[in-house]
Every structure is written in C-alpha cells, then in structure tokens.
Amino acid sequence: MLNVTVNATEHQLPDQTALQQLLEQLAVGSGRIAVEINGEIVPRSQFATHQLADGDKIEIVQAIGGG
C-alpha cells in the first residue's frame, strides 16, 4: 500500500497507482485542475504515466472566485 497525502488528507492507495487513477477515484480528473507532487508540478500530459510513491504529498488546485 501507498500512504499519500492529498490536499492535507491522508489516503491509502494500492501499489502501482498512477496519478490519473487517483484523480478519477477522487472524481476530479475531468476538471480544470493543476497538480503538484512534493512541490513539483506534474504536467497534465504526464497524469496517466506518473506513478505515485509512498509518502507523496499531492496538492490538487483549481481556480475559484477571488480578487
């Protein structure tokens, strides 16, 4: 199992989980989002191939209302 943190919440994932699978599981895969893992941005083109690792800190962001 992989223990990862997504937006400050702990998640347990099976080994060999790709980022895209996590996004689909969280139902955010289709939206306009950006993803950072351990401080590094993962381009959208790499979502399907990027394999998650134990201890990853994942941030998923979107645009919301603001001044």
Place this chain on the structure above:
Amino acid sequence: MSEMTDKPLIVAGKEYQSRLIIGSGKYKDFQENLAALDASAAEIITVAIRRVNLGQDANEPSLLDVISPDKYTILPNTAGCYNADDAVRTCRMARELLDGHKLVKLEVLGDQKTLYPNVTETLAAAETLVADGFDVMVYTSDDPLVAKRLEEIGCVAVMPLGAPIGSGLGIRNPYNIRMILENATVPIIVDAGVGTASDASIAMELGCDGVLMNTAIAEAGNPVLMASAMKKAVQAGREAFLAGRMPRRLYASASSPIDGTFF
C-alpha cells in the same frame, strides 16, 4: 477629441478596450458574477487558486466553466500568499491549470489586518516570476520608488493600492499616484480601495491606465447595477483625463460675459 480616438489599454502586448478589471470573489453565485462581468464590460477578471474540495459534486460547474477563458482574460492572483515562495508556487500552478497562460497578478501580503503588500517579498517574487517567463501585473503600495523598481524588474503593469483591499476608502493619496504615473512607462492600474463609482473616476482622472476592483462591485446592494456604474465611471474619468480639466481657482470666474449688460 471623441472617446473613439482613445488608445486601447495594452498589457503584455494584448489590447483591451475596457480599462476596468474586476474580481470574482464575494459574489452570491457564479451567475451573479457573470452578470456583473457583462455589465462592467471588463475583459480581464481575476481568480484565486485554491485546493479542490474533494467532497464536492464532480458535476457541479466550476468558476471557469461559467466564466470561460476563451471569452475573457483570466488573471490568476496570489491572494493569501505572505511570502515570495508561496506566490511563485501559486503562479506556476495557475500557469499549469490555464494551459501555459503567462499573465498573473502578483500580490504578497504583509499583514492580515491591513492586507498591505509585503514589498520586499513582492520584489523578490517579481524577480523570480519575470525570469521564469511570466507577465507580472503587480499589486504594491503607493510608494513611487517601489513602483519604479517593479517596472525595472520587468513587470508588465504596476498596480498601487488606493486604500487597503476591501476597505472602500477610495484614493487616499492621489499625490503619490501622480508621482508613480509621472515616472511610469508601463500601465499603472489602481488596485484596491475603490468603494464607489466616483473613486474609480478619480483614479482615471489622475491619468491611471485602469482600475481593478472586486469588493466595490460584489458587496454593493445591487452588484450588477454597480458594475454598470463602474464601467461608466472608468470611461468618464478616462475621458475627463484626456480632455484635460480646467484649472482650480480660489475665487469665482463668471461664465456669462460682462460686456453687453443693459442694467
């Protein structure tokens, strides 16, 4: 000179007919925000970058589904950042989620009570972002020397506050804004402090290239009507600036001729 002969606002090489930039915060819902945006005729709208709410309904529309990046220039901000690193990180996330869009509004805050800019962190973040290829519109204090330094770093617009963010106190130091304008070769846009339409006109009458506001519209009793008022106020102030105002006099100057009086 008619209004038709005015030059467009040019930011980072792109022309805008509107000199009003509005925010997308504090609205009741996306529809009200969109209606205000249409009434304002603004072409640039700011957004914030925040964590996705993982519990949310995946079918619920998001802001950018309603306010389309194909129709409007989306200006992601770094609101809530108190240091240069967080601001740079936020801009990089914004660029990724907007498919490489380089235009950002940099704001690095110093204090929660005043939301005054932390100028040293702002300067540091601006250096990094410009070097990284961003087009930086930067929120700053109304200090003319700092404004010039931000321009020299390569920011595409310098945006001094008129008064604290969300305060609605208007343009508190018009003389500083004038000094900033005298030295500037990039657009100067008053960002923050506008409370009502006359404040926006004052900023434009000073010669500012534009005005950015959020709360003045979103917290108005009728945001859509205030958005319309702001459109007109910015246009009126701009035209008054271009027209050139009459000199101020301490005493009266009769408008009707003295010659030809029969009494």
